[in-house]
Amino acid sequence: MATDYDEVRSDVKESQDNSLEALQSANAPDARSVVRELDEADAMDESIVPGGEFVAEELVVQVVPQAEDEFTCYSCFLVRHRSQIAREKNGHAYCIECEG
Numbered sequence: 001m002a003t004d005y006d007e008v009r010s011d012v013k014e015s016q017d018n019s020l021e022a023l024q025s026a027n028a029p030d031a032r033s034v035v036r037e038l039d040e041a042d043a044m045d046e047s048i049v050p051g052g053e054f055v056a057e058e059l060v061v062q063v064v065p066q067a068e069d070e071f072t073c074y075s076c077f078l079v080r081h082r083s084q085i086a087r088e089k090n091g092h093a094y095c096i097e098c099e100g
C-alpha cells in the first residue's frame with residue numbers, strides 16, 4: 001500500500017509540477033511586464049510627487065519676498081519695480097498701470 005500511495009502521490013506531484021511549470025512559463029512574461037510597469041509607475045509617482053510639492057513650495061516662497069527696489073501695488077497686487085510707482089497713499093503704493 002505504501003508503494004502504491006507513493007506512486008500515486010508522485011504522479012500527482014509530477015502533474016502538479018507540470019501544470020505549475022506550464023502556468024509559470026505561460027504567465028512569466030506577462031507577470032514580469034506587469035511588475036515592471038508597476039515599478040515604473042511607482043518610480044514616476046515618487047519623482048512626480050516630491051517635485052510637485054517642491055514647485056508648490058517654491059511658488060509660495062516666490063510670492064512673499066519682495067526686493068527692496070520693488071513694491072506691491074495695492075490695487076492689482078502685482079510686485080513691480082519702484083520706478084513704476086505712480087502714487088502712494090496711506091502707505092500703499094499704486095502702480096502706473098492702475099493709476100494711468
Ligand SMILES: [Zn+2]
Nearest residue numbers: 073076095098
Ligand atoms: Zn497696480
